[in-house]
Amino acid sequence: MSGLEYIESSVVDNLAVIELNRPRQLNSLNRKMVSEIVEAMEEYDRDNHVRVIVLTGKGRAFSAGADIDExxxxxxxxxxxxxxxxxxxxxxxxxxxxxxxxxxxxxxGGFELALCCDLLITAGGTEFAFPEVGLGVMPGAGGTQRLTKLVGRTKALEWLWTGERISAEMALAHGIINKIVVPELLMEETMKFAAKLAKQPPLSLRLIKDSVNKAVDYPLYEGMQYERKNFYLLFGSEDQKEGMNAFIEKRKPDYHGK
Incomplete structure (x- = not known):
């Protein structure tokens, strides 16, 4: 992927890695940078070779927020x-x-970008916050919505109203992140987990994500009807046949996302 100014991207095996690349500015997000992230994500989403996308930041911060000067x-x-x-x-x-x-x-904005990820693996000592209230504004890229859906109304209001920092341990306790690792092993552990996911049937991962996202907003009955249709849909895939045949034949399945 060429012509990138604020991010770097690469593919390792079947894992795509997107790195925020403004380390001197603690990876503060300007509009061009967000556009580059989105375009890279969309390109990898269309690339049949890529199974999982990893998002990270260069330097000592994932992202300290939006570019205020802009x-x-x-x-x-x-x-x-x-x-x-x-x-x-x-x-x-x-x-x-x-x-x-x-x-x-x-x-x-860095916290909002992190909340756009499906799963978060976090280095020990990491801190999360929505400090916008101290600037006379508020999150505008989904922060109030995604945080509330994760942690509930009262805790979200506390953190959004005060702008207080949330430790990695507190974020883990409230279900914001999935795992804390020592800083030196952050990328190694993340890539290891991504590689584990990449071995799963791609269409199953795709439709599981689709169904879980609907569960966040749909009432239970409507969500279950949506899940059922995705369940049926997978029975039209080659991966379903491969997975069940491999189970019967007691061998490892070989999935191709078809």
């Missing part, structure tokens, strides 16, 4: 016409698993 002179009309959050909305359309490997500071 927003200082904005007004309601300029923001409406710019429609910058349309890029963020596209992240929710990525079908493949997205694993975030985060460290250091995960603040503001």
């Amino acid at each position: 927003m200082t002179n904005d007004n309601p009309i300029s923001l409406e016409l710019l429609n910058q959050f349309a890029d963020w909305d596209r992240l929710a359309l990525i079908k493949k698993p997205i694993i975030g490997a985060v460290n250091g500071f995960v603040f503001g």
Whole structure:
């Protein structure tokens, strides 16, 4: 992937790695950077060779938040016409698993970006926060919504109103992240977990993600009907036949995402 200014991307085996690459600015997110992240995600989502996408940041922080200098002179009309959050909305359309490997500071827009990942593996000592209230604003890329759905109304209000930092241990206790590892092993452990997922049948992963995302918003009955249709759909796949035949024949399955 060429012409990238603010991120780096690569494919290792069948794992795509996207790295935020503004370490001197603690990977603060400007609009061009978000656009590059989204376009890279979409390209890997279409690439049949890629099974899992890993998102991380170079340097001592995943992302300290949005680039404030870029927003200082904005007004309601300029923001409406710019429609910058349309890029963020596209992240929710990525079908493949997205694993975030985060460290250091995960603040503001960086926290919102982390919450767009499906699973988060975190280095010990990492801190999360939504400090926007201290700037007279609030999260605008889904932070109030995704955090509330994860931790509930009262805890979300506490953290959003105060802007207080959330330790990795607290984030784990409240289900924001999946695992804490020592900083030196963050990428090794993340890639190991991503490789484990990459061995699973891709269509199953895709439709499981689709169904779980619906579970967040749908009432139980409607969610179960949606799940059922995805369950039926997988019985039209080659991977389903391969998986069941491999089980009967007592061998390891070889999945191709078809």
